[in-house]
Amino acid sequence: MNKLKIKSFGWIHPQLDQVSRINSAFLELGHELIDNGFADFCYVHDSSKYIEGIEYKKKYPKTKLLMKVLDIPFHTNPNYEKWKEKLRWADLILANSVTVKNQIKEFLRYDSYVIYDAIHNLEYKPEIKKTVDFFINGRVNDPVKRFNLARDLMGLSENKNRLLIISGPDNPNFGKDYTGDYYGVVSDRTLNEIYSSSKFTLMFGKYEGIGLQIPESLICGTPVICLSDNKTSYEFCPREFICEPNVESIYNKILEIEKRYYDYQDIAINYGFTYKKFFVKITIAKRIIAAYLNII
Numbered sequence: 001m002n003k004l005k006i007k008s009f010g011w012i013h014p015q016l017d018q019v020s021r022i023n024s025a026f027l028e029l030g031h032e033l034i035d036n037g038f039a040d041f042c043y044v045h046d047s048s049k050y051i052e053g054i055e056y057k058k059k060y061p062k063t064k065l066l067m068k069v070l071d072i073p074f075h076t077n078p079n080y081e082k083w084k085e086k087l088r089w090a091d092l093i094l095a096n097s098v099t100v101k102n103q104i105k106e107f108l109r110y111d112s113y114v115i116y117d118a119i120h121n122l123e124y125k126p127e128i129k130k131t132v133d134f135f136i137n138g139r140v141n142d143p144v145k146r147f148n149l150a151r152d153l154m155g156l157s158e159n160k161n162r163l164l165i166i167s168g169p170d171n172p173n174f175g176k177d178y179t180g181d182y183y184g185v186v187s188d189r190t191l192n193e194i195y196s197s198s199k200f201t202l203m204f205g206k207y208e209g210i211g212l213q214i215p216e217s218l219i220c221g222t223p224v225i226c227l228s229d230n231k232t233s234y235e236f237c238p239r240e241f242i243c244e245p246n247v248e249s250i251y252n253k254i255l256e257i258e259k260r261y262y263d264y265q266d267i268a269i270n271y272g273f274t275y276k277k278f279f280v281k282i283t284i285a286k287r288i289i290a291a292y293l294n295i296i
Contacts, residue, residue, distance in 0.1 A: 004031045004289065005038065007063070009052050010045030015185050016169065019045045021118045025285030039063045041091075041292045046070055050086045057089055064292055068094040069112065071209030072103040075144070084108050092295050094288070096209040099231045113291050117210055118281035121188040124221045124272060128196040133162035135198035135222070137191070137213050138205070141170040146204040146227075152247045153202075154180070159251075165194055195220035199261070200254060204245070208232045215275035218268045223257055225250060236275075238267050 006026050010019025022045070023033055041064040044053035050067060057065040067090040072083070087093055093112040095101035104112045134154075140147040154164055164180040166172050167190075174180040183194070195201065201217035201224040214236040217224040226233035227245040234242070241264075243253035257264045277283065 004040040004292075005034050006031055007034055007039040007042040007056060008045070009042070009049035009056075011048050013185075015187065018117050019043075021281045022285055022288070025118070025281040026289075028282065029285055029289070031289075041066055043288060044068060047083075047086075054086065054089045064091040064295060065089055066092050066094055066288065066292060068096065068115070069100055069104055069209075070096045070117075071100050071207065072107050073207070074103065074107055075207055080107050084110070092291055094291065097232055097235055099235055100209050115287045115291065116279055116284060117212055118284045119212055119216050119219065119275075119279040120191055122192045122195065122216055122219050123276075124219060124269060125192065125196045126221065128193060130197060130199045132165050132194065132198040133159075133200065134164045135194055135201050135217075136164065136166045136168075136203075137195075137201070137216070138168045138203075139170050140166055140168065140172045144205055144207050146206055146245070147172060149204045149245070149247060149250065150202055153250055156247070156251060165198065167191065167194060191216075192220060195222050198222050200225055200257070202250075203227075203230075203233075203237075204250075206230055206245070211236060212279070215272070215279050219272035219276050219279075221265055221269045221272060223261075223264050223268045225253060238271055240264060240267055 008019050008023050011017050038060045042053055042056050044050060044067045053065055053067060057063060067087055087110060093110055094115045095104055095112040096117060098114055101112050101114050104110050136150060139145055167183045167186045169185055171182055195217055201213055201222050203211055203213045203224055203226050206229060208230055211232045214224050223241055226237040226242050228242050229245050243249040
């Protein structure tokens with residue numbers, strides 16, 4: 001394949017953003033990232049940069065514009081016409097998951113092509129002992145993430161001596177009701193260690209475009225508790241780990257798994273081996289390039 005010239009737009013954070021991971025994969029594959037001038041394609045990773053991608057397309061009309069949709073925030077009553085007006089500029093719309101692809105079709109009447117996000121650099125490390133009870137990775141202060149369920153779970157008298165660890169950009173402000181540690185935003189190495197040392201990852205979000213905590217946790221060999229009213233649970237999470245969105249059901253699911261923990265961990269490990277292939281940044285970058293090649 002000839003070297004491609006690629007322009008990328010996306011939200012940037014030293015540890016959390018996706019576009020930096022994808023850009024590094026483009027470079028590893030031998031392609032060129034450019035700041036200005038004609039690009040073979042312009043990849044826009046999230047809606048915060050749609051306008052910049054459109055302006056680039058206007059300036060260089062022969063550049064193919066690939067615009068990714070992380071999710072359609074239907075629960076916030078968005079202006080769908082504004083979404084449609086921006087996305088109509090795309091030569092190809094990319095969806096973050098089948099769930100998002102269905103949202104795009106339902107709410108915007110556009111077709112799209114599914115390309116996942118890239119996980120952190122993680123691997124299965126069986127030598128790490130399970131010393132943490134529960135782990136949450138993400139924006140716990142976002143109401144959609146339903147951290148209140150985790151608070152209620154930890155508030156049960158049966159869990160008073162259990163440890164919950166949280167990483168991510170939001171400080172949960174634990175208080176004194178239960179045992180918890182907040183690590184902030186961590187490196188991939190530390191994240192790998194926390195996932196691997198945890199008995200369970202908790203993912204209680206109600207609306208998720210993809211929920212990368214699911215494949216990340218499974219790759220590290222840790223069962224992840226997901227909730228039945230989140231559609232992406234059924235797309236990525238083993239059915240054995242899904243329960244109803246209430247504390248009683250969550251607690252009972254944890255007890256069920258603990259009775260045969262190593263059997264359930266084997267399920268996580270087997271899913272993880274598969275997801276490791278699908279979600280690494282090189283695979284994602286190759287799929288984006290393949291999508292571009294298909295439209296030319």
